Amino acid sequence: MEIVHIAAECYPVAKVGGLGDVVGALPKYQNNAGHQVRVVIPHYDTEFINKNEFDTVYSGFVKLGNFNFPFNIQKEKIDILGFELYLVHIPELFDRNEVYGYEDDIERFLSFQMATLDWLNSRSEVPDTIHCHDHHTGLIPFMMKYAYKFEKLRSTPTVITIHNAIYQGQFGFDKLYYLPEFDLSKVTILEWDNKINSLATAIKCATVVSTVSPSFLNEINNFGYGLESLFNQVRHKSRGILNGIDTEVWNPAKDKMLFANYSSKTFENGKQANKVKLCSQFDLDPTKPLFSFIGRLLEEKGADLLPHAAALALSENYKEINILILGSGNTGIENQLSHLVASFKGNYNVFIGYNEALAHQIYAGSDFLLMPSRVEPCGLNQMYAFRYGTIPIVRRTGGLKDTVIDIGDDGNGICHDQPSIEDVCYSIQRGVSLYKDKKSLKNIRKIGMNIDYSWESVCQEYINLYNLKTN
Ligand code: GLC
Secondary structure: OEEEEEOOOEOOOEOOOHHHHHHHHHHHHHHHOOOEEEEEEEOOOOHHHHHOOEEEEEEEEEEEOOEEEEEEEEEEOOOOOOOEEEEEEOHHHHOOOOOOOOOOHHHHHHHHHHHHHHHHHHOOOOOOEEEEEOHHHOOHHHHHHHEHHHHHHOOOOEEEEEOOOOOOOEEOHHHHHHOOOEOHHHHHHHEEOOEEEHHHHHHHHOOEEEEOOHHHHHHHOOOOOOOHHHHHHOHHHEEEOOOOEOOOOOOOOOOOOOOOOOOOOOHHHHHHHHHHHHHHHOOOOOOOOEEEEEEEEOHHHOHHHHHHHHHHHHHHOOOOOEEEEEEEEOHHHHHHHHHHHHHOOOOEEEEEOOOHHHHHHHHHHOOEEEEOOOOOOOOOHHHHHHHOOOEEEEEOOHHHHHHOOEHHHOOOEEEEOOOOHHHHHHHHHHHHHHHHOHHHHHHHHHHHHOOOOEHHHHHHHHHHHHOOOOO
């Protein structure tokens, strides 16, 4: 079937978080399974885009109220990623280094959605499914159904996959005139809490709604960031599908970013070799267990707990553990984490920023990965950790609940219930004990390394979703 994915991120073209990983991987596996897959994202000013070659396949203007932005659609020449990649180039709005965080994000992503539809509507063939990801693409199902301009796409099925329900792309009705002309009797569909809400609109209009884990789907019926009643209403057309991981990119046996490669047979030596290098780079002690955190430094990830939890754990286990943090986000959290370095020299360090290669090296060189998330729609880091023989320490929520089982229940990781400093510290303590029990440590690592989280097994679930008849 012909599938078009539309999103704000796609690894390695542009990535901020897990959304990028998913949009960079699922399409590749769908393509390998024999489908015709296209991915459409904005053209940002990123290294990948500047390094590769593109052909212009379509040009037009996107009208946003009184503004007319010229745009073109560029196709990457050789399908280097394993699927057809299309970039929507709107120079005035997207020739910037960052993916998000600008004052005009509403205008940017609305224009992106309209330009994408303009192009798709102009093609002679109509896709079998349009798969939208998160609120940045949330108005697409509505515009396909009700905007006069995109009539050709009216009956094409759509999917909205929710990777994050906190951000909903809300804006005031004063910007309603940005939208292309549509059937005004449908205007209430756009509304949630007196605002235009892109995510809510997608949930109402898409043929199918999916979340990135089954547990997250259950949770949002009760804690749905203001959308609970809506999630309950659309239960009949909602499915929770656990993400996979790209096992080609994430393979410790072949990963070129690592200091040493290893398999599930050679992981003891392999991980130690990576740990020694990593520890020398960050002035840590390779003979002691290494607990790491990788990700965005946001409250939703529980990152605000890290400064206190790290300080407490390091004081309680003076010189007996290492903690290493990689991430960026909230500047308050960044500063607190950086200040700790002076107090715990030799056993604690932090790298503020985004660094893909370092992330791989940390998965390989660490013993435990901390994920004290308040919210985790799926979480990919625990799966990367498993694959690299690193034991996840997670708060039981969303996708973490679906993937990590506590060692007390013969599982593969360490779990706690509260996103609290006490729970994180207690779990680190359990990690210290496990680290001393070399036999159990080895077994648990091996169990994790042998779990199959590849997209190959998940791919068909999405095809079934596209074929779902919801009426
Ligand atoms: C978002 C979620 C994360 C999920 C990822 C990919 O980043 O926070 O839990 O794994 O999207 O779906």
